[in-house]
Amino acid sequence: MGNRFMRMTKKDPKEISGSKSKRMGSRSQRKLLVEEEMLQRQVLSMALHQSQRFEGSMSRRLNGGNTASRRRTLSDPFSNGKQLPEFLDSLKCKKIVLIHGEGFGAWCWYKTIALLEEAGLHPTALDLKGSGINTTDSNHVTTLAEFSEPLIDYLQNLEGDEKVMLVGHGVGGACISYAMEQYPEKVAKAIFLCATMVSDGQRPFDVLAEELGPAEHFMKESKFLIHGNGKDKPPTGFMFERQLMRGLYFHQSPAKDVALAMVSMRPIPLGPVMEKITLSAEKYGTCRRFYIQTLDDRALSPDAQEKLVRENPPEGVFKIKGSDHSPFFSKPQSLHKILVEIAQTS
Structure with missing residues (x-):
């Protein structure tokens, strides 16, 4: 045996x-x-802990008035005066939809969400298709319509004549422009945050060309391109190496937020960035637009942002001193103050 x-x-x-x-x-x-x-998990835990400790006192009540030709420049910290929730009771639109930029996700708005909620507003942060925790492979997102799908779905599900304020960061600016063309009646105000506020017939990439070079050259030569369908097929996306990403997006941001970003950033779908957008005066042109410039931005330079404002003038322009391309990290209080002021603008 x-x-x-x-x-x-x-x-x-x-x-x-x-x-x-x-x-x-x-x-x-x-x-x-x-x-x-x-x-x-550790980085996300740190971010959540930081959010809980982040008091971010509200700005004092701002004087009303027409912002059509007014420009404001802000830097953190701002007034420690508490903002009274009662003063927001009269607002017809309290919903703010936050749309992230290239490579980011809904996670990047955690400070902004906390501050807006404390002020009595109702923020919602969405993941665009192939971004954040959205399960779609970014290599399969080929059009601006696909990229913007979560935002369009949200607007379609609004009840009756309900309206929202849209905030678009970076390339997310093209997504809110697309949404404004599709559902202008659902948009109370549109806020472009160091964003690609494109004109009719323009591509989001055209705005980034100053930093990334001409589109044709980038499509052929860039070392950051991703060929999701094989090397012999056209590129499907791009993503910067970590060190370059830190320098472009986060050079003024706290270390904990940079750590969160480093484990959360995803590749950028190339198709939506290279697509020309059709915008009409009858739809897009009827929406109220505001622009927030970031004055220490290396991803979308202050000059490039100024050019956007000059070529496609919005109703109001605001500036944040000392902010990199991620003001929700580097200057969250100044950003919050501006968003509240725009929400109040009649």
């Missing part, structure tokens, strides 16, 4: 070694996945 058992279980030493190697490789891979998941 003992001998028969030995014969049944005896294996070639090479087979044992190979099996052991596979098990060790599998364990090592699982360990790396677990460690990566733990890191993401």
